[in-house]
Amino acid sequence: MVEYDYSMEWLKNSLSNRPNNMWRYAEMLPVTHKSNIITLGEGMTPLFSLGKLAPQFGFSDLLMKDESYNPTGSFKARGLSVAVSKAKEFGIQHCIIPTAGNAGGALAAYSAKADMKCTVVMPRHTPAIFKQECELYGAELILIDGLINECGEKIMELNQDGRYFDMSTLKEPFRIEGKKTMGYEIAEQLHWELPDVIIYPAGGGTGLIGIWKAFKEMLSMGWINGPLPRMIAVQSQNCAPIVEALKDPVHWKNNFTPLATIANGLAVPYPFGMDMILRVLKESGGTAIAVAEDEIIAGVREIARTEGLLLSPEGAATWKALLHLFHANKIASSEKVLLLNTGSGYKYLDNFNFF
Numbered sequence: 001m002v003e004y005d006y007s008m009e010w011l012k013n014s015l016s017n018r019p020n021n022m023w024r025y026a027e028m029l030p031v032t033h034k035s036n037i038i039t040l041g042e043g044m045t046p047l048f049s050l051g052k053l054a055p056q057f058g059f060s061d062l063l064m065k066d067e068s069y070n071p072t073g074s075f076k077a078r079g080l081s082v083a084v085s086k087a088k089e090f091g092i093q094h095c096i097i098p099t100a101g102n103a104g105g106a107l108a109a110y111s112a113k114a115d116m117k118c119t120v121v122m123p124r125h126t127p128a129i130f131k132q133e134c135e136l137y138g139a140e141l142i143l144i145d146g147l148i149n150e151c152g153e154k155i156m157e158l159n160q161d162g163r164y165f166d167m168s169t170l171k172e173p174f175r176i177e178g179k180k181t182m183g184y185e186i187a188e189q190l191h192w193e194l195p196d197v198i199i200y201p202a203g204g205g206t207g208l209i210g211i212w213k214a215f216k217e218m219l220s221m222g223w224i225n226g227p228l229p230r231m232i233a234v235q236s237q238n239c240a241p242i243v244e245a246l247k248d249p250v251h252w253k254n255n256f257t258p259l260a261t262i263a264n265g266l267a268v269p270y271p272f273g274m275d276m277i278l279r280v281l282k283e284s285g286g287t288a289i290a291v292a293e294d295e296i297i298a299g300v301r302e303i304a305r306t307e308g309l310l311l312s313p314e315g316a317a318t319w320k321a322l323l324h325l326f327h328a329n330k331i332a333s334s335e336k337v338l339l340l341n342t343g344s345g346y347k348y349l350d351n352f353n354f355f
């Protein structure tokens with residue numbers, strides 16, 4: 001993990017004059033020379049109050065940070081902006097990434113901007129737009145019959161001679177630095193008063209770990225005070241390794257059969273950062289929960305029809321998880337809850353059977 005100088009209490013008060021994107025926190029990001037920053041304007045995404053939906057279910061304060069406003073339509077832009085900037089700083093020529101969809105498109109876009117070659121390895125069943133955007137951004141695309149772990153295996157095979165820079169989740173230390181800016185923004189947008197609960201759709205878990213890292217950094221710098229929010233990881237019932245690992249940290253790999261899900265980004269059967277994910281959940285007093293495929297589709301519809309927001313299935317899963325946790329008395333209606341919509345629903349239209 002990248003460490004910084006945490007004596008920068010002053011920085012908090014200078015933010016109002018900064019650019020309206022995640023690079024406003026440049027001192028807390030790992031790029032050494034500003035000239036290497038590859039940006040498409042990622043970050044400072046809106047924080048909506050779900051003011052129509054919340055009262056129907058008795059919630060007093062329900063927020064959604066909408067990451068679909070990022071370049072390439074997902075929060076993956078944040079991590080890949082930093083990782084590609086850092087790759088440029090290192091003089092890297094060719095990156096490779098296994099992806100459930102969104103990370104591949106983001107890497108393709110930032111690589112194009114950085115004049116870098118890019119290879120994306122993606123499950124064949126991913127909705128067409130994720131493949132088309134890679135081609136449009138000029139990336140090489142390799143399709144695999146399987147899930148993201150099989151894409152990762154293909155990369156190991158292709159990269160035996162080390163010709164590519166491997167951008168796999170948490171195998172390089174910089175994507176998480178970009179993702180952590182969600183945590184900084186949540187704090188700044190809420191005037192440094194964090195919510196009680198944050199509900200996050202977790203695949204590889206980089207966002208979850210990153211947001212927690214941001215909170216710890218802000219505590220060290222005196223930007224915020226505790227207590228920190230309870231962090232909840234949401235998965236699909238089709239692929240819920242974090243839920244299994246929380247129940248049985250030793251045998252979890254044997255306790256489930258990974259299947260594809262309409263929330264493509266949640267189909268990560270063996271997260272590389274599982275230990276870190278579990279640590280965040282435990283330390284924050286949070287938990288992990290899985291929701292069913294038909295609930296995810298229902299969630300997309302409910303939020304579209306009430307709030308006018310077309311969420312990614314991953315984002316909609318957080319809403320259904322909230323309802324489960326509320327009915328199980330694990331979240332009170334009086335608590336301030338923040339849901340993360342990590343991507344745009346428009347990229348997933350192939351996954352819905354409309355007629």
Ligand SMILES: Cc1ncc(COP(=O)(O)O)c(C=O)c1O
Nearest residue numbers: 203204205206207265314342343
């Ligand atoms: C829309 C969306 N949400 C959530 C995730 C899971 O992200 P993470 O790997 O940070 O847990 C992904 C990953 O592909 C995604 O595309």
